[in-house]
Amino acid sequence: MTDPNLSSTDLMRSETIPPPRHELQAPENSPTNPTGKWGRFALICVPYVWLLLFFLVPFVIVAKISLSEAAVSIPPYLPVIDWGRGLLGLWEAAQRWSLDNYIWLTEDDLYWRAYVSSLQIAFISTLLTLLVGFPLAYGMARAPRSWQPTLVMMVILPFWTSFLIRVYAWIGILKTDGLLNQALITIGVINEPLVILNTSIAVYIGIIYSYLPFMVLPLYSSLEKLDTTLIEAAEDLGCPPWKTFWRVTVPLAMPGVIAGCFLVFIPAVGEFVIPDLLGGSSTLMIGKTLWVEFFSNRDWPVASAVAIVLLVLLVIPILLFQRHETRRNEGDV
Numbered sequence: 001m002t003d004p005n006l007s008s009t010d011l012m013r014s015e016t017i018p019p020p021r022h023e024l025q026a027p028e029n030s031p032t033n034p035t036g037k038w039g040r041f042a043l044i045c046v047p048y049v050w051l052l053l054f055f056l057v058p059f060v061i062v063a064k065i066s067l068s069e070a071a072v073s074i075p076p077y078l079p080v081i082d083w084g085r086g087l088l089g090l091w092e093a094a095q096r097w098s099l100d101n102y103i104w105l106t107e108d109d110l111y112w113r114a115y116v117s118s119l120q121i122a123f124i125s126t127l128l129t130l131l132v133g134f135p136l137a138y139g140m141a142r143a144p145r146s147w148q149p150t151l152v153m154m155v156i157l158p159f160w161t162s163f164l165i166r167v168y169a170w171i172g173i174l175k176t177d178g179l180l181n182q183a184l185i186t187i188g189v190i191n192e193p194l195v196i197l198n199t200s201i202a203v204y205i206g207i208i209y210s211y212l213p214f215m216v217l218p219l220y221s222s223l224e225k226l227d228t229t230l231i232e233a234a235e236d237l238g239c240p241p242w243k244t245f246w247r248v249t250v251p252l253a254m255p256g257v258i259a260g261c262f263l264v265f266i267p268a269v270g271e272f273v274i275p276d277l278l279g280g281s282s283t284l285m286i287g288k289t290l291w292v293e294f295f296s297n298r299d300w301p302v303a304s305a306v307a308i309v310l311l312v313l314l315v316i317p318i319l320l321f322q323r324h325e326t327r328r329n330e331g332d333v
Contacts, residue, residue, distance in 0.1 A: 198280030222256030
């Protein structure tokens with residue numbers, strides 16, 4: 001029955017209101033709803049399968065070689081495991097496993113000096129790359145929106161050229177009769193050519209130039225999302241520009257700083273091409289030592305042990321840092 005107290009306008013309004021509609025849901029695990037049980041399982045499995053094939057399997061192979069003995073054969077080491085004998089062959093191989101190759105690394109000072117030198121060069125190069133890359137990334141983030149895609153393209157433009165060609169180009173720039181010395185002599189800055197090539201300075205220049213985009217891009221990603229109202233609030237409260245930068249900008253850009261440092265430091269530790277071409281024989285880095293053991297000495301077991309130790313030196317600090325960040329985030333929550 002109709003309420004007599006309702007006016008004609010209310011009746012017309014109530015008649016025009018459409019009944020509620022129930023939205024149709026896509027069936028589970030359909031192309032439009034890939035978040036079903038099997039869809040989630042497939043999404044989770046893809047990265048794990050990738051890590052299994054391209055990280056864990058090669059790591060196990062290298063670890064197996066590091067526990068074997070060198071031999072004059074092809075490949076140049078004695079097989080550790082005879083897979084034809086099944087579990088019995090695996091048990092016999094486990095009894096023959098030896099850590100002599102790892103002990104040899106501690107007895108010969110060449111290896112630990114190479115590790116220390118590599119860590120030192122990588123740390124200084126990362127610090128210098130950060131000092132050069134932060135102003136570049138900050139300028140890109142503060143540039144007009146229409147300019148930013150062009151600036152990003154200019155940063156990644158060197159990747160369009162071969163890495164080896166770019167390193168060879170620095171030889172022509174840094175050698176005694178190269179472009180740099182000729183330019184400095186022409187403008188009267190120096191009277192004699194500077195010896196830059198085949199020194200540590202050339203290695204630092206090559207690493208900074210080669211890995212600068214890996215530092216700039218994460219920094220730009222963090223600085224581009226920076227809330228400028230926080231900077232304006234600090235200025236309104238009388239904070240000096242340098243203090244605003246140190247207390248506001250740097251903490252908010254810290255995720256990009258950490259990501260950029262990791263992207264530069266990790267490959268710089270094992271760098272081989274740059275120290276070999278620009279540093280010469282006087283530069284000692286673990287990448288060159290690893291290459292000599294593999295291809296000159298053909299001592300694959302020792303070279304594999306060198307690679308395993310290098311991987312442990314790089315992975316353990318990253319895991320500890322991630323664990324610290326996880327605990328800090330849990331504490332903040």
